Amino acid sequence: MRQFVTPGEELPKETRRNEFVTFYSGKPYSNILGFYNEAKNEVVPLEGMWKPQVGDSVIGVIEKPSKPGIYNVVLSDFVQGLIIAGKYEDSYDFKANDLVEAVVASVERKRLAILERPRKLAIGHTIYVKPVRIPRIIGKGETMIGQISRLTGTRIIIGRNGIIWLSGGNMELALKAIKKVENEAHTSGLTERIKQMLEAESAARS
Amino acid sequence: MGALEIIKSDYIRELVAKGERGDGRKDMDVRDIKITTGTIDHAEGSAQVDLGNTRVLAGAKIMVDDVHSDTPDQGNIVVSAELLPLASAEYESGPPSPEAIELARVVDRGIRAGNCIKLEDLFLGEGKAWTVYVDVYVLNYDGNLFDASTLAAMSAIMNARIPEYKDGVANYENRKEPLNITNVVSSATFAKIGNSILLDPSGEEESAMDARLTIATDGNVIRAMQKGLSGSFTIEEVDKLAGIALEKHQFYLKHIEKAKR
Amino acid sequence: MASSLNKPELIVNGKRLDGRDFGELRPLKIEANVLKNAQGSAYLEWGNNRVLAAVYGPREATPRHTADSTKAIVKCRYSMAPFSGLADHGRTGPNRRATEISKVTKEVFENVIFLNEFPGSEIDIFIEILQSDGGTRAAGITAAAVALANAGIKMKDLVYAVSAGRIGEHVVLDVNMIEDNYSDADMPMAISPKSGEILLLQMDGGLTKEQLRKGMEMVIEAGKTISKAQRDALKDIYKK
Numbered sequence: 001m002r003q004f005v006t007p008g009e010e011l012p013k014e015t016r017r018n019e020f021v022t023f024y025s026g027k028p029y030s031n032i033l034g035f036y037n038e039a040k041n042e043v044v045p046l047e048g049m050w051k052p053q054v055g056d057s058v059i060g061v062i063e064k065p066s067k068p069g070i071y072n073v074v075l076s077d078f079v080q081g082l083i084i085a086g087k088y089e090d091s092y093d094f095k096a097n098d099l100v101e102a103v104v105a106s107v108e109r110k111r112l113a114i115l116e117r118p119r120k121l122a123i124g125h126t127i128y129v130k131p132v133r134i135p136r137i138i139g140k141g142e143t144m145i146g147q148i149s150r151l152t153g154t155r156i157i158i159g160r161n162g163i164i165w166l167s168g169g170n171m172e173l174a175l176k177a178i179k180k181v182e183n184e185a186h187t188s189g190l191t192e193r194i195k196q197m198l199e200a201e202s203a204a205r206s
Numbered sequence: 207m208g209a210l211e212i213i214k215s216d217y218i219r220e221l222v223a224k225g226e227r228g229d230g231r232k233d234m235d236v237r238d239i240k241i242t243t244g245t246i247d248h249a250e251g252s253a254q255v256d257l258g259n260t261r262v263l264a265g266a267k268i269m270v271d272d273v274h275s276d277t278p279d280q281g282n283i284v285v286s287a288e289l290l291p292l293a294s295a296e297y298e299s300g301p302p303s304p305e306a307i308e309l310a311r312v313v314d315r316g317i318r319a320g321n322c323i324k325l326e327d328l329f330l331g332e333g334k335a336w337t338v339y340v341d342v343y344v345l346n347y348d349g350n351l352f353d354a355s356t357l358a359a360m361s362a363i364m365n366a367r368i369p370e371y372k373d374g375v376a377n378y379e380n381r382k383e384p385l386n387i388t389n390v391v392s393s394a395t396f397a398k399i400g401n402s403i404l405l406d407p408s409g410e411e412e413s414a415m416d417a418r419l420t421i422a423t424d425g426n427v428i429r430a431m432q433k434g435l436s437g438s439f440t441i442e443e444v445d446k447l448a449g450i451a452l453e454k455h456q457f458y459l460k461h462i463e464k465a466k467r
Numbered sequence: 468m469a470s471s472l473n474k475p476e477l478i479v480n481g482k483r484l485d486g487r488d489f490g491e492l493r494p495l496k497i498e499a500n501v502l503k504n505a506q507g508s509a510y511l512e513w514g515n516n517r518v519l520a521a522v523y524g525p526r527e528a529t530p531r532h533t534a535d536s537t538k539a540i541v542k543c544r545y546s547m548a549p550f551s552g553l554a555d556h557g558r559t560g561p562n563r564r565a566t567e568i569s570k571v572t573k574e575v576f577e578n579v580i581f582l583n584e585f586p587g588s589e590i591d592i593f594i595e596i597l598q599s600d601g602g603t604r605a606a607g608i609t610a611a612a613v614a615l616a617n618a619g620i621k622m623k624d625l626v627y628a629v630s631a632g633r634i635g636e637h638v639v640l641d642v643n644m645i646e647d648n649y650s651d652a653d654m655p656m657a658i659s660p661k662s663g664e665i666l667l668l669q670m671d672g673g674l675t676k677e678q679l680r681k682g683m684e685m686v687i688e689a690g691k692t693i694s695k696a697q698r699d700a701l702k703d704i705y706k707k
Contacts, residue, residue, distance in 0.1 A: 002705075004701070004702040004705060006616055006625055006697070006698045006701050006702070007579075007616050007621070007622040007623070007624060007625045008622070008623065008624030008625045008659070008660060008661045009625075009698065010661075019621075020621070022623060024623075024661060024662065029623075029624075029661060031581065031621045031622055031623060032616075032619065032621050032622075033616045033617065033619060033701055035705075045619060046619070046705065047507070047616075047617060047618060047619025048618075048619030048620070048621070049525060049585070049619065051584070077524065077525070077526040077527070078524075078525050078526060078527070078585060078588055109536070109586055109587065110584070110585070110586055111585070111586065111587055111588070130619075132619065186705050302563075304566050304567070304569070304570040305570075307563045307566045307567055307570075308566075308567050308570055308571075310563070311563060311564070311567050315671045316671075318671070319652075319671040319672050319673065320673075419668065426675075427673040427674065427675055428670065428673070428674045428675070428676070428679055429671065429672070429673055430670055430671045430672075431654070431668055431669060431670035431671075432571075432668070432669050432670075433571070433665065433666075433667060433668035433669070434571070434574065435574055436574045436575075436577035436578040436666075437578065438578060438659065438662075438664035438665055438666050439664070439665045439668070440663065440664060440665065441663065441665065441680075441683045441684070441687070444665060444668065444679070444683065445676070445679070445680055445683075448676050448679055449676055452676065
């Protein structure tokens with residue numbers, strides 16, 4: 001059983017410093033709801049907002065262009081994306097409500113993400129998952145998402161901001177697998193369990 | 207906060223950390239107090255309090271009201287407070303702010319919990335009773351509205367004269383009897399700035415304070431407390447400050463008594 | 468405080484009316500993550516109190532001029548349902564009492580939330596008292612702390628609140644409605660259990676310096692039980 005931690009809960013001495021650990025009187029405490037990963041001696045959050053970092057792949061929705069060549073992109077309740085034509089590439093032709101994937105090039109005042117390499121996404125299915133669970137959905141070396149995509153035949157694009165785009169294949173099964181990973185992100189042996197689920201359900205279908 | 211206020215607040219924090227105050231006071235010193243009673247003739251009682259540069263005016267009106275069904279043998283006392291736009295560039299006109307409501311309720315709580323007026327004494331019979339309305343008007347802000355307002359409200363009700371009452375009607379031309387004041391409370395407000403604690407914070411000290419604690423007492427017993435702002439106090443600090451507030455009551459009482467007439 | 472007429476005997480044979488000892492809490496039950504739309508939420512039953520707390524945000528501060536470009540602002544609405552009282556039908560919307568409670572509650576959470584993480588945003592805390600039986604502000608703060616943690620908002624500590632009071636010569640813990648109506652003092656407090664710091668302190672009635680000290684110590688002692696209920700509620704989200 002995982003050791004869950006809550007804000008203000010004392011952690012083992014050997015806890016590694018990360019942004020979810022606060023020191024008080026020389027002792028480490030969690031500042032978030034999460035679990036303690038004993039293999040790595042670190043706190044892993046289970047809830048929380050996405051905080052943009054340079055290099056994050058994101059998916060967002062284009063807002064009505066305010067000026068020619070400048071596009072605001074809705075990424076989350078808190079973070080606004082911005083695409084500026086000419087900054088990284090020459091020009092784009094986006095319309096309001098277009099779905100785009102892009103990469104965070106820089107972050108200003110923690111809540112404005114300047115985006116590069118934007119690409120319009122074709123019509124597909126999009127879902128929202130808790131952003132803190134995205135690393136688990138991707139998996140170490142993309143193993144988790146790789147097997148979901150492979151065993152369902154679905155194209156999957158993941159935004160670190162919690163938006164996931166899917167198209168083709170057994171999309172229903174892919175969605176089910178992703179939701180299962182999101183809900184069971186705190187459990188161990190998950191990659192194997194998902195694999196078994198996918199194989200069993202694909203076999204039943206064919 | 208604007209840039210100027212931030213610089214000012216940093217300066218105050220530095221000063222306080224060195225154990226000093228901008229006006230040369232010691233940590234538990236109170237600014238000069240001046241209480242003038244009876245300044246508003248139309249009110250049944252009134253008092254203006256100057257606490258350093260903070261000035262508040264309290265007026266007490268005593269009105270005939272129907273008794274409440276849940277307290278059929280009692281009158282009532284109602285304290286309100288207004289942070290007037292003329293008192294500070296920060297205050298705006300409009301409905302009472304949470305700050306004004308908190309101020310009024312803390313002053314009310316001290317006087318009510320201190321049983322300064324026995325509410326049974328306000329009962330007139332036949333479903334009627336006096337309500338004592340105390341309105342605190344903040345005229346100039348320079349910190350510590352809580353203590354200034356408690357002094358003013360207390361002094362105003364001690365200054366009040368009850369109108370003559372006959373057949374359900376109050377005659378405001380004829381006001382003689384004072385209210386039966388059965389206890390006197392004062393409050394002591396402390397500001398915590400960094401690790402230092404100061405009594406009677408000025409406006410600039412309040413702009414730098416992390417937490418505030420108001421303790422109302424009658425000299426023997428603690429009657430009301432209110433902690434404010436996002437900073438914290440320890441149990442040891444509250445323990446110590448309660449002792450100081452109890453001791454300081456005599457000092458405030460002297461000023462209240464002197465102004466009484 | 469109600470009139471002294473018809474004052475019931477609040478302590479009989481060394482026990483309180485509901486059978487509790489002086490330092491005993493009412494039964495406390497907390498469930499986290501109870502509302503779908505909110506970022507975080509909690510439902511709490513504490514004696515006969517029924518409280519729902521929900522957190523939205525961090526989200527863009529509105530109106531825009533209320534935003535602080537250096538940190539998140541906290542907004543709090545404490546409100547009592549019109550049907551929450553045993554005898555009376557209350558009015559909806561904020562009255563003076565609710566406004567004051569909302570203000571001091573907001574200040575409690577400003578102390579523990581990492582506000583610098585979300586400049587320009589607001590974090591909304593909604594506390595709805597569905598049924599009231601004394602100590603609702605403490606119950607609201609205790610529930611809101613769970614809702615904030617459930618929302619994944621970074622905090623120094625999980626705050627709890629409870630009130631101490633005095634009945635005659637006895638200092639008592641967790642004052643209920645009937646005790647509050649006739650007691651000689653009521654003192655709600657909110658505590659950061661990690662440090663023991665006092666984040667909310669209100670009092671009215673009458674306490675000697677010694678009774679004040681005793682009441683504060685009772686509140687600290689009760690923290691062990693209340694904190695555990697809060698932390699268990701959060702961990703239970705993942706054990707279903």
